Amino acid sequence: MSDEAVREQYEAYPYPVRAPADEAKRLITGSPSHIDELNHYVFGGRRDFAKPFRALVAGGGTGDAAIMLAQQLANAGCPAEVIYVDTSEASRAVAEARARVRGLDNIRFEHLSLLDLPASGLEPFDYIDCCGVLHHLEDPEQGLQALVRVLADGGGMGLMLYGELGRTGVYPMQEMMRTLAADAPAASRLEMARRVLKQLPATNWLRRNPFLADHMAQGDAGLYDLFLHARDRAYRVPEIARMTASAGLRIATFIEPAFYDPASYLTDPKLLARLEHQPWIERCAFAELLAGNIRKHVFYVVKERNPVRLPDPGKPEVVPILRDLDGAAFAKGFMPGAALTANIDGINFRRPLPPLTGAILPQIDGQCSLAEIYRKIGSTKRVVARETFRAEFAALFSALNGLGKMYLRCPDGAKN
Ligand SMILES: C[S@@+](CC[C@H](N)C(=O)[O-])C[C@H]1O[C@@H](n2cnc3c(N)ncnc32)[C@H](O)[C@@H]1O
Numbered sequence: 001m002s003d004e005a006v007r008e009q010y011e012a013y014p015y016p017v018r019a020p021a022d023e024a025k026r027l028i029t030g031s032p033s034h035i036d037e038l039n040h041y042v043f044g045g046r047r048d049f050a051k052p053f054r055a056l057v058a059g060g061g062t063g064d065a066a067i068m069l070a071q072q073l074a075n076a077g078c079p080a081e082v083i084y085v086d087t088s089e090a091s092r093a094v095a096e097a098r099a100r101v102r103g104l105d106n107i108r109f110e111h112l113s114l115l116d117l118p119a120s121g122l123e124p125f126d127y128i129d130c131c132g133v134l135h136h137l138e139d140p141e142q143g144l145q146a147l148v149r150v151l152a153d154g155g156g157m158g159l160m161l162y163g164e165l166g167r168t169g170v171y172p173m174q175e176m177m178r179t180l181a182a183d184a185p186a187a188s189r190l191e192m193a194r195r196v197l198k199q200l201p202a203t204n205w206l207r208r209n210p211f212l213a214d215h216m217a218q219g220d221a222g223l224y225d226l227f228l229h230a231r232d233r234a235y236r237v238p239e240i241a242r243m244t245a246s247a248g249l250r251i252a253t254f255i256e257p258a259f260y261d262p263a264s265y266l267t268d269p270k271l272l273a274r275l276e277h278q279p280w281i282e283r284c285a286f287a288e289l290l291a292g293n294i295r296k297h298v299f300y301v302v303k304e305r306n307p308v309r310l311p312d313p314g315k316p317e318v319v320p321i322l323r324d325l326d327g328a329a330f331a332k333g334f335m336p337g338a339a340l341t342a343n344i345d346g347i348n349f350r351r352p353l354p355p356l357t358g359a360i361l362p363q364i365d366g367q368c369s370l371a372e373i374y375r376k377i378g379s380t381k382r383v384v385a386r387e388t389f390r391a392e393f394a395a396l397f398s399a400l401n402g403l404g405k406m407y408l409r410c411p412d413g414a415k416n
Contacts, residue, residue, distance in 0.1 A: 002138075002230075003087075003113075003137075003138065005230035005231065006087075006136050006230045006231055007087045007088060008230070009224065009229065009230045010061070010086075010087070010088035010090065010091055011088050011089065011090045012090070012186060012224075013186075013220060013221040013224045013225065014061065014062050014088060014090045014091040014094055014221065015061065015062065015091075015218070015221045015222070015224075015225045016061070016062055016064065016214075016218055016221070016222075017062070017218045017219060017221045017222070018062040018063065018064070018094055018098060020094065020097035020098045020100070020101050021101065023067070023098050023101035023102050024101055027067070027068065027071055028064050028067070028068060029068050029324075030064065030065075030068065031158070031255045031256075031298050031404065032065070032129055032131060032158020032159065032160065032255065032298050032299075032300060033055075033057075033065045033068060033069050033127075033129040033131070033158045034068065034072070034323065035049065035069065035072040035073065035076065036321050036323060036407045036409075037158075037255070037323070037404070037407055038127060038156070038158055038300065039407070039409060040310070040311060040407035040408055040409075041156070041158075041252045041253050041300040041310065042127060042155065042156030042157075042158070042252065042300055042302060042308070043154075043156070043308060044308045044309055044310060044311055044410060045310075045311035045318065045319075045407070045408045045409045045410040046308075046311075046409075046410045046412075047126075048412065049073065049076040049077070049078040049080075050076075050077065050078065051078075051079070052078075052079045052080065052081075053073060053078050053079070053080040053081075053126050053127070054080070054081050054083070054124070054125050054126050054127075054152075055069055055073075055080065055081070055082045055083070055125060055126065055127045055128070055129065056082075056083045056085070056117075056122070056125040056127070056128045056129070056147075056150065057069065057082060057083070057084045057085070057128075057129045057130075058085055058114040058117070058128060058129065058130040058133060058147060059085070059086055059087075059114055059130060059131070059132070059133030059134075059136075060084035060085065060086050060091070060092070060095055060129075061086060061088070061091045061095070061132075061133075062091050062094040062095055062098075063084070063091075063094060063095025063096075063098045063099070064131075065129040065131055066082050066084045066095055066099070066107055066129075067095070067098050067099060067102065067104070067107075069082050069129065070082045070099065070102075070104045070106050070107045071102060071104060073106060074104060074106055080106050081106060081107075081108060082106055082107045082108070083107075083108050083110060083122055083125070084107055084108065084109045084110065085110045085111075085112040085113075085114060085117070085122075086111070086112075087111070087112070087113050089111060092109055092111065095107075095109065096109055110122070114130070114133065114143055114146055114147065115137075115142065115143060115146050116146075117146050117147065117149070117150045118146055118149040118150060120150075122150065123149070123150035123151075123152075124150060124151065124152040124155070125150055125151055125152060125155060126152050126154075126155040127155055127156060127157070127158070128147050128150070128151055128155070128156075128157040128158075129157070129158050130143075130147055130157060130158075130159050130160075131158070131159065131160040131298075132160050132161075132162070132296075134159070134161060135161050135162050135232050135233050135234065135235070136229070136230075136231055136232050137231075138231070140161075140233075140243070141243055141246065141247065144159075144243060144244070144247045144249075145247050148247050148248060148249065148303070151303065153303055153305075153306065154306060154308070155302070155303075156252065156300055156301060156302040156303075156306070156308075157249075157300065157301050157302075158298070158299075158300050159297075159298070159299055159300075159301065160296050160297065160298045160299075161234070161235045161240060161296075161297050162232065162233070162234035162235065162295065162296060162297070163234060163235065163236070163288070163294040163295050163296055163297050164234040164235060164236050165236070165288060165289070165292045165293070165294060166209075166211060166292070166293045166294045166295030166296070166345075167209075167212070167234050167295055168205045168206075168208075168209050168292075169204065169205035169206030169207070169208065169209040169212075170206065170212070170226060170227070170234075171234075172204075172205060172206070173193075173196070173206050173226075173227050174227055174228070174229065176196060177189065177192065177193055177196070177227055177228055180192045180196070186224070186228075189224075189228050190220055190223055190224060190228070193223055193227045193228060194223070210346070211293055211295060211345045211346060212226065212295065235297060236285065236288060237254075237260070237281065237284045237285040237288045237297070238281075238285050240297055240299065241281050241285075244301050245304075248303060248304050249301040249302065249303060249304060250301060250302055250303070250304045250306070251281070251299055251300070251301055252299075252300040252301060252302055252308075252310065253299065253300055253310075254284055254297060254298065254299045255298040255299060255300070255404065256344075256402060256403050256404045257401065257402045258349055258351070258402035258403050259287065259291065259294060259344075260283070260284040260287045260288065261283065261284075261287055261402065262275050262283055262286050262287045262290060263275075264287065264291075264347075264349055264402070265287065265290050265291060265347070266290070291347060293345045293346055293347065295345075311407075311408035311409070311410050312408075313370075313393060313394050313397040313398075313401075313408060314390060314394060315370070315410075316369060316370050316371035316374070317369050317370070317371065317410065317411065318369060318370055318408040318409065318410055319366065319367065319368065319369050319370075319408065319409040319410075319411060320364045320366075320370065320373075320393075320397070320406055320407075320408055320409075321364070321366045321406065321407045321408070321409060322361075322364050322366070322400070322405060322406055323404060323405055323406065323407065324404075324405065325400070325405045325406075327361035327362050327363075327364045328361070328362040330361055331357065331358040331359070331360075331361040331362045332358075334353070334357050334358040334361070336355045336358075337355075338353055338357075339351055339352045339353055339399075340353055340399050340400065340403065340405075342403055344403075349402075349403060351398075351399035351400075351402060351403065352395075352399065353395070353396060353399055354391075354392035354393075354395040354396055355392065356377070356384065356388070356389065356392040356393070356396070357392075357396055359377045359380075359384075360373060360377065360392070360393060360396060361396075363376050363377065364406075366409075369411070370393060373393075374386065374389050377389070
């Protein structure tokens with residue numbers, strides 16, 4: 001299949017399906033490219049969004065990442081420019097209409113293949129989002145290298161590539177569709193796909209994989225993207241590690257970190273002891289094999305020689321930030337010994353929380369440093385030893401950050 005077939009598909013079926021008018025009601029947020037998340041993983045929490053910021057959304061589609069980034073940067077008062085590029089005019093029209101509804105004027109829309117970025121004169125970029133695009137290229141490594149060439153040395157990228165195991169059932173279905181209707185017009189291919197879906201035997205892997213709902217819920221475009229795609233492939237962790245290393249990149253994290261930690265799934269101490277000394281990437285690969293449900297690998301990368309490190313939750317200067325969590329409300333219901341629990345894609349995550357959780361969470365406002373939070377707790381509650389606070393905050397951070405609920409910011413001058 002050719003680049004032209006991919007382009008035609010996204011002209012006919014922009015994906016994901018979005019109605020611009022919905023922008024008046026809600027902002028779609030996600031990963032990668034939430035600004036607190038990317039600051040933590042790409043900039044070590046040190047990016048000052050009061051300064052100019054140039055972001056690229058490569059293969060921006062119907063606009064989710066460009067709109068989220070542009071809105072969050074505008075909210076932060078950042079003098080930012082978000083450059084959106086895509087080869088589909090129909091997708092760009094949706095993204096542009098969404099920006100208009102929001103009154104965003106910090107996005108520049110370009111009709112361009114990401115492969116042509118190095119010669120475009122648009123670089124350099126502090127940050128690049130490329131979500132669900134590289135796996136549709138004929139040569140995804142060439143695509144990644146094109147992005148590296150326009151990335152500033154101190155910048156980074158948020159990427160998403162399909163996960164092979166979590167998409168179990170998709171590729172046999174794509175193969176069946178090629179047998180049934182490779183050359184048929186789109187409408188009859190969709191009709192064939194619907195007919196097959198109604199007749200899947202109970203043993204079919206697609207029927208046994210209930211976690212593909214986000215595509216299935218999106219009508220024709222979703223079905224087309226999943227089962228009739230002109231070209232897509234999926235990855236496992238070791239292939240991602242090889243591909244990024246050969247592009248001169250280093251993986252800062254997979255999202256969410258807990259999904260890629262064998263300790264999220266295992267309790268057997270003998271197994272955990274064996275895994276403890278494995279390199280981090282081996283542990284991630286093991287967790288992927290074990291969980292079997294990762295459909296999308298979302299991950300952040302920086303250039304190999306970029307010395308940036310993740311913010312240290314042991315430093316008093318760092319400022320914790322909560323994401324999608326009302327700290328005060330959570331603290332109210334918190335009982336000592338309780339855990340953070342979440343059921344994500346069929347797995348029950350349970351992260352034990354330290355006793356000081358109820359005291360710390362209400363103090364997190366995205367402005368106060370750990371040192372200030374410690375002082376506030378001391379003035380309102382019983383006296384807590386500094387070491388106890390430090391250890392309990394580290395445990396709280398590990399639990400919440402593992403599930404994408406807490407990041408850290410390092411204000412200027414912090415010695416992380
Ligand atoms: C599945 S959509 C993902 C859109 C968006 N990144 C998101 O996450 O919602 C893939 C997009 O990649 C675009 N695309 C495919 N090949 C491209 C290329 N070579 N250069 C730029 N965009 C491309 C398609 O037109 C399509 O809009």
